[in-house]
Amino acid sequence: xxxxxxxxxxxxxxxLVALGFLWVISQAGKAADAASSQRAYHGANVLRRWLFGILxxxxxxxxxASLHRFPIxxxxxxxxxxxxxxxxxxxxSWEVSTTTLTTGTPVEFRVTSGDVNxxxxxxxxxxxxxTQTQAMPGFTNRILYTFTEPGAYRVMCLEYCGLGHAPxxxxxxxxxxxxx
Amino acid sequence: MATLTMYPDDxxxxxxxxxxxxxxxxxxxxxxxxxxxxxxxxxxSQGNWLALAPDLFYRxxxxxxxxxxxxxxxxxxxxxxxxxxxxxxxxxxxxxxNYVLFLLGALxxxxxxxxxxxxxxxTFLYPLPSxxxxxxxxxxxxxxxxxxxxxxxxxxxxxxxxxxxxxxxGNFARALGLQWLFxxxxxxxxxxxxxxxxxxxxxxxxxxxxxxxxxxxxxxxxYDPQMVLNALLTKNLTYWFGHMYINATIYMGVIAVxxxxxxxxxxxxxxxxxxxxxxxxxTVFVIIVFPHHLLMDYAEPRxxxxxxxxxxHGALFPVFLVTAYGALANVYHSGMRWTMPSxxxxxxxxxxxxxxxxxxxxxxxxxxxxxxxxxxxxxxxHFYLLLGVLPMALALMYHVVGSRRQAPPDSGADRIGLPLxxxxxxxxxxxxxxxxxxxxxxxxxxHLPEWxxxxxxxxxxxxxxxxAMSYFAVRIGAGxxxxxxxxxxxxxxx
Ligand code: HEM
Ligand SMILES: [Cu+2]
Numbered sequence: 131x132x133x134x135x136x137x138x139x140x141x142x143x144x145x146l147v148a149l150g151f152l153w154v155i156s157q158a159g160k161a162a163d164a165a166s167s168q169r170a171y172h173g174a175n176v177l178r179r180w181l182f183g184i185l186x187x188x189x190x191x192x193x194x195a196s197l198h199r200f201p202i203x204x205x206x207x208x209x210x211x212x213x214x215x216x217x218x219x220x221x222x223s224w225e226v227s228t229t230t231l232t233t234g235t236p237v238e239f240r241v242t243s244g245d246v247n248x249x250x251x252x253x254x255x256x257x258x259x260x261t262q263t264q265a266m267p268g269f270t271n272r273i274l275y276t277f278t279e280p281g282a283y284r285v286m287c288l289e290y291c292g293l294g295h296a297p298x299x300x301x302x303x304x305x306x307x308x309x310x
Numbered sequence: 311m312a313t314l315t316m317y318p319d320d321x322x323x324x325x326x327x328x329x330x331x332x333x334x335x336x337x338x339x340x341x342x343x344x345x346x347x348x349x350x351x352x353x354x355s356q357g358n359w360l361a362l363a364p365d366l367f368y369r370x371x372x373x374x375x376x377x378x379x380x381x382x383x384x385x386x387x388x389x390x391x392x393x394x395x396x397x398x399x400x401x402x403x404x405x406x407x408n409y410v411l412f413l414l415g416a417l418x419x420x421x422x423x424x425x426x427x428x429x430x431x432x433t434f435l436y437p438l439p440s441x442x443x444x445x446x447x448x449x450x451x452x453x454x455x456x457x458x459x460x461x462x463x464x465x466x467x468x469x470x471x472x473x474x475x476x477x478x479x480g481n482f483a484r485a486l487g488l489q490w491l492f493x494x495x496x497x498x499x500x501x502x503x504x505x506x507x508x509x510x511x512x513x514x515x516x517x518x519x520x521x522x523x524x525x526x527x528x529x530x531x532x533y534d535p536q537m538v539l540n541a542l543l544t545k546n547l548t549y550w551f552g553h554m555y556i557n558a559t560i561y562m563g564v565i566a567v568x569x570x571x572x573x574x575x576x577x578x579x580x581x582x583x584x585x586x587x588x589x590x591x592x593t594v595f596v597i598i599v600f601p602h603h604l605l606m607d608y609a610e611p612r613x614x615x616x617x618x619x620x621x622x623h624g625a626l627f628p629v630f631l632v633t634a635y636g637a638l639a640n641v642y643h644s645g646m647r648w649t650m651p652s653x654x655x656x657x658x659x660x661x662x663x664x665x666x667x668x669x670x671x672x673x674x675x676x677x678x679x680x681x682x683x684x685x686x687x688x689x690x691x692h693f694y695l696l697l698g699v700l701p702m703a704l705a706l707m708y709h710v711v712g713s714r715r716q717a718p719p720d721s722g723a724d725r726i727g728l729p730l731x732x733x734x735x736x737x738x739x740x741x742x743x744x745x746x747x748x749x750x751x752x753x754x755x756x757h758l759p760e761w762x763x764x765x766x767x768x769x770x771x772x773x774x775x776x777x778a779m780s781y782f783a784v785r786i787g788a789g790x791x792x793x794x795x796x797x798x799x800x801x802x803x804x
Contacts, residue, residue, distance in 0.1 A: 137747040161645025201676040271608040288683040296754040
């Protein structure tokens with residue numbers, strides 16, 4: 131699952147940082163003489179240039195990989211999705227125009243709000259978020275998403291909107307297309 | 311260059327200075343403990359160990375958010391003042407005025423929450439403040455007036471500091487050392503406190519001004535609902551302000567590390583070209599990175615989302631390669647004296663460098679799509695605030711307490727308190743991050759039963775943190791109030 135990958139990457143990077151600190155702390159006590167501290171100073175600068183280069187390559191790679199196909203669909207052109215769902219958030223309920231969707235073909239969600247800001251998040255049957263957007267008064271945000279797993283999906287509000295924020299939940303069904 | 315003398319003469323406090331400085335620090339440690347207790351109550355309530363009704367929960371959350379951010383701003387301002395005054399003239403009245411305005415602002419905030427029932431949270435979004443249903447638009451207005459008072463206080467302090475810096479260095483560019491970016495002989499005595507202070511003055515003044523604009527718009531809207539605001543524009547301004555305000559606390563707090571670390575390692579730690587580059591870059595980054603708060607606002611122009619992602623990732627470079635790396639190189643083979651201030655500084659650098667990792671990852675648009683407004687977010691900001699910035703401020707406090715005896719504090723209780731804080735803090739923030747992995751929403755009074763385990767783990771970690779922090783608060787409070795000024799050498803020696 132996507133979240134587990136993110137968590138693993140974060141843990142690994144934080145772990146590396148922790149190791150770096152632990153190593154330096156373990157080396158802190160030995161005071162160096164002038165000559166060897168000059169060498170250490172030089173070595174640290176060389177190492178830093180290497181780290182800079184490595185980080186730069188990772189940075190460029192991640193930027194390209196995550197943006198060359200832009201993760202947010204066009205908002206002003208027609209999306210031509212076979213299934214369209216209009217969503218309006220209100221304090222404190224969702225109005226969702228269609229409650230049965232099919233897997234395998236893209237769904238366009240057009241999300242807005244009738245009062246304050248809300249957050250439209252879709253939770254899969256396993257309890258994890260699959261996608262989300264903000265529901266903002268005066269704006270319509272479009273999500274394009276293709277469901278692969280059938281089941282009961284839950285909509286939860288992910289932007290604080292007052293007292294009834296947490297119970298502001300809705301549900302829709304995703305089924306396999308007929309004939310499958 | 312930061313001095314290697316442990317307790318240099320130019321850091322002595324006059325009677326008046328000591329009183330104001332103590333006011334800041336003692337208020338801050340007391341407020342931190344109180345706000346942490348509110349945090350624990352929320353975590354327990356989410357985990358079904360305590361029943362806070364939703365209206366109370368969201369008021370407590372508003373108090374905790376605004377209270378913690380405000381207190382962090384207060385205490386790191388004291389850090390900046392303590393060191394910057396050695397290099398430029400700072401007027402005590404400006405420092406005191408900031409404190410008084412902070413108190414008045416805090417009173418407005420407390421009143422609006424606990425008398426006026428305001429529960430719109432610390433970064434409220436239009437038009438929630440005037441449509442909260444359970445609180446009146448007037449009590450939202452009082453909350454905002456509280457913010458304005460606090461903002462005016464900080465601006466006063468920054469104006470005084472800016473005037474002092476310009477008098478000595480000519481202009482901000484020279485104070486930032488921009489003249490040495492591409493060559494030239496760097497003046498090794500150019501103070502890092504001035505570089506960092508200048509950056510904070512530029513960025514946070516802009517942020518506070520943006521905040522003031524948006525608050526005034528809100529206040530007009532509250533009294534004349536005909537005047538409708540643009541929800542996306544106000545959200546941009548709100549986060550421009552909020553992001554800069556909370557990040558400024560890191561950049562003010564880190565001055566303590568720049569100044570104090572070399573005294574404990576005994577190794578010089580002067581400015582270098584990478585250092586100047588990193589601060590120049592950070593100045594730009596912190597001003598333009600805020601769109602990463604609006605990645606799920608698809609109506610936002612695409613180039614802004616791209617900027618948000620790229621600049622968020624870029625923020626790793628200065629922190630990793632310059633601040634953390636430079637400090638570690640300074641500690642390496644130094645024969646470091648491990649006492650409370652030096653331990654707290656190491657903790658703070660670790661908290662910042664490790665805590666920024668989940669933050670940067672979340673700045674990626676496709677990651678944000680599944681992590682935005684989950685507990686991943688309180689996970690990463692508590693990481694670098696609780697384990698990063700707060701220890702920076704504590705390091706200075708312990709250092710000042712030590713200046714009384716002319717020896718860094720390192721009692722047995724200190725040596726137990728610090729690991730307790732670290733372990734509790736790690737459990738607390740990791741529970742949030744793991745909850746983010748599990749898609750647990752942030753800012754919810756009631757949680758699904760399957761979310762309770764991470765809530766309960768977080769509550770246990772938080773209790774340990776509070777235990778340690780309460781001890782630190784008493785220890786520091788007593789140490790500061792008892793301490794005869796180290797300006798008063800005659801007494802200190804006795
Ligand atoms: C033991 C210490 C602490 C505990 C138990 C604690 C607990 C919490 C909890 C439970 C939340 C709400 C999480 C959610 O959205 O579900 C929260 C939010 C927050 N905390 Fe803390 N916290 C602690 C320390 C701090 C510190 C040191 C700061 C530093 C400035 C801080 C700043 C904040 C902020 C800004 C929020 C966001 C408020 C909002 O969402 O509107 N906290 N905290
Ligand atoms: Cu909501």
